[in-house]
Amino acid sequence: MKFLKTMLRNVRRSPYQALAAILIMMLTFLTISFFVFLLSGSSRVVSFFESKPQVTAFFKNETKQQEIDDVAKKVKSTETVSSVKFVSKQEALKIYTEQNKDDPLLLDLVTADILPASLEVSTYKIEDLAGISKTLKSSPLVSDVIYQKDIISTLVAWTGAVRKIGFALVVVLSLVSLFIMVTIIGIKISQKKEDIEIMKLIGASNWYIRWPFIFEGMFYGVVGALIGWTIATLALWYSTPFLYSFLKGIPIFPIPVDFFFIVLGGELVFAILLGFVSSFMAVLRYLK
Amino acid sequence: MIKLDKVSKKFGTGIFGLSDVTINVDKSEFVFLVGPTGSGKTTIFKLLIRETLPTEGAVTINDWNIIKLPKDKIPHLRKKIGVVFQDLKLLLDRTISENILLPLEVAGVRLEDARKRTDEVLAQVGILEHKEKFPVQLSGGELQRVAIARALVLSPEILLADEPTGNLDPATSWEIVKLLADINEKGTTVIMATHNSDIVKSMDKRVIGLEKGKVVRDDKKKKEDNPPSHKTSSSVKTSEDELKGRGKEENHSAHKVSQEKREEKE
Numbered sequence: 001m002k003f004l005k006t007m008l009r010n011v012r013r014s015p016y017q018a019l020a021a022i023l024i025m026m027l028t029f030l031t032i033s034f035f036v037f038l039l040s041g042s043s044r045v046v047s048f049f050e051s052k053p054q055v056t057a058f059f060k061n062e063t064k065q066q067e068i069d070d071v072a073k074k075v076k077s078t079e080t081v082s083s084v085k086f087v088s089k090q091e092a093l094k095i096y097t098e099q100n101k102d103d104p105l106l107l108d109l110v111t112a113d114i115l116p117a118s119l120e121v122s123t124y125k126i127e128d129l130a131g132i133s134k135t136l137k138s139s140p141l142v143s144d145v146i147y148q149k150d151i152i153s154t155l156v157a158w159t160g161a162v163r164k165i166g167f168a169l170v171v172v173l174s175l176v177s178l179f180i181m182v183t184i185i186g187i188k189i190s191q192k193k194e195d196i197e198i199m200k201l202i203g204a205s206n207w208y209i210r211w212p213f214i215f216e217g218m219f220y221g222v223v224g225a226l227i228g229w230t231i232a233t234l235a236l237w238y239s240t241p242f243l244y245s246f247l248k249g250i251p252i253f254p255i256p257v258d259f260f261f262i263v264l265g266g267e268l269v270f271a272i273l274l275g276f277v278s279s280f281m282a283v284l285r286y287l288k
Numbered sequence: 289m290i291k292l293d294k295v296s297k298k299f300g301t302g303i304f305g306l307s308d309v310t311i312n313v314d315k316s317e318f319v320f321l322v323g324p325t326g327s328g329k330t331t332i333f334k335l336l337i338r339e340t341l342p343t344e345g346a347v348t349i350n351d352w353n354i355i356k357l358p359k360d361k362i363p364h365l366r367k368k369i370g371v372v373f374q375d376l377k378l379l380l381d382r383t384i385s386e387n388i389l390l391p392l393e394v395a396g397v398r399l400e401d402a403r404k405r406t407d408e409v410l411a412q413v414g415i416l417e418h419k420e421k422f423p424v425q426l427s428g429g430e431l432q433r434v435a436i437a438r439a440l441v442l443s444p445e446i447l448l449a450d451e452p453t454g455n456l457d458p459a460t461s462w463e464i465v466k467l468l469a470d471i472n473e474k475g476t477t478v479i480m481a482t483h484n485s486d487i488v489k490s491m492d493k494r495v496i497g498l499e500k501g502k503v504v505r506d507d508k509k510k511k512e513d514n515p516p517s518h519k520t521s522s523s524v525k526t527s528e529d530e531l532k533g534r535g536k537e538e539n540h541s542a543h544k545v546s547q548e549k550r551e552e553k554e
Contacts, residue, residue, distance in 0.1 A: 013381060195379050195381075197377075198377045198378075198379060199390065199394065200363075200366075201337065201339065201366065201371065201373070201377065202366060202367075202371075202390060202391045202394060202438070203363045203364070203365075203366035203367040203391060203394050203395065203442075204363060204390075204394045205360070205363045205394075208363075208394055
């Protein structure tokens with residue numbers, strides 16, 4: 001308790017240094033929060049697509065139901081296929097209506113006739129989609145085939161790149177915070193050299209002198225993490241309507257509240273660790 | 289209680305701060321350590337709180353070998369010895385009461401008890417009304433009292449006062465010495481370093497004289513041969529009055545000189 005009191009007095013009596021320390025910590029944790037949100041979102045998008053290895057074959061308008069059933073039967077007999085689902089023109093319209101219920105203009109323009117009937121073929125493994133796609137494409141009844149392999153591989157590549165860049169950025173920022181904190185705490189120790197000397201002379205142990213500085217480092221970490229997390233969370237909350245319409249059909253939203261608190265918890269642990277390590281380094285360096 | 293046995297201290301520059309010093313101080317004794325600047329008074333204090341180590345000889349306090357004291361026991365030793373430093377060493381960004389509270393905090397005393405003890409000791413040195421002020425707001429004499437209060441707050445067995453009257457006028461100096469004498473009367477061993485010969489002369493206490501790091505005078509033996517009667521309150525009062533009177537005279541003459549100078553200018 002008395003260490004915390006001394007720490008708070010140290011913070012209060014050198015506000016600019018405290019501000020610098022908190023800002024650099026905030027920047028680090030803001031970046032960490034954004035990347036955590038981005039990575040968790042993108043990995044959910046990827047896993048959504050991966051969980052639905054699916055080829056959709058659109059039939060030409062004049063195709064008869066019997067012909068479609070034959071194709072479906074033929075595809076279903078393939079070992080790699082897990083399910084085949086027929087989507088009629090009416091069902092396609094229903095899906096379209098549901099997806100665009102907020103936009104009456106788009107609804108007015110579309111009728112069941114212009115939407116093609118389709119077969120949604122799912123495989124057990126994502127690698128098997130290419131073969132199925134080839135088979136379907138060779139059928140003269142099929143006008144177009146789309147499948148998510150390309151989407152997934154692009155997404156996986158992007159997620160990988162984001163992960164690497166994010167990780168590098170977080171490492172660099174953490175190191176910058178670490179060294180700035182070592183410098184700030186070091187300056188504070190140097191400023192208090194005389195006080196420290198006095199405290200030693202009246203019987204203070206080394207750890208009695210060190211603890212307030214270590215708490216100070218952890219305090220900057222925690223405050224910086226809280227501010228960084230709050231800004232990132234508010235930004236995500238603010239952009240949710242936009243992201244919701246952008247990622248239509250991918251069940252990411254609403255993001256569970258637990259997720260935010262897990263991120264906060266993780267960040268706080270990291271902040272305390274970062275603050276502890278940096279002030280500990282400063283204490284060892286300047287308070288021998 | 290305090291024993292310096294053939295202690296020498298050679299500084300890095302090759303100069304001897306102390307050379308072959310042997311001093312024994314008994315429990316509840318009041319000792320003046322006198323000598324000019326650089327005679328080794330402060331070095332003796334530094335040795336006693338293990339701020340420095342001797343080059344030769346032994347230092348013991350209450351059977352504690354100070355030289356062999358493990359590093360982690362140093363804070364423990366320093367809690368047993370109250371020190372009034374020459375430059376006071378008060379924390380300027382803390383209030384008077386926070387300054388006094390510090391040794392208690394360091395010793396792990398409960399805050400409530402520590403506050404009570406702080407008030408007690410501030411009342412004892414007569415500056416309780418200044419407890420919420422900062423050191424810069426106090427006069428030299430008051431600051432000296434703060435330093436004494438901080439040295440006393442843990443009820444140490446030994447009180448070391450390094451030139452506690454150094455920058456004070458004679459009247460205030462006398463008050464400080466009287467305070468130290470009162471503390472000594474309650475059983476605390478007091479060693480006071482000074483070069484104020486008026487104070488030393490007017491108090492009937494043991495005097496150890498140092499010069500160039502050597503003991504040149506220790507009147508303990510003399511006292512033991514011919515023990516003086518304890519100074520009564522009235523004799524203390526007389527000395528106090530003498531000093532105060534002298535202080536006033538000095539002030540008066542200084543005032544007179546400046547007045548004359550002013551007149552000359554005009």
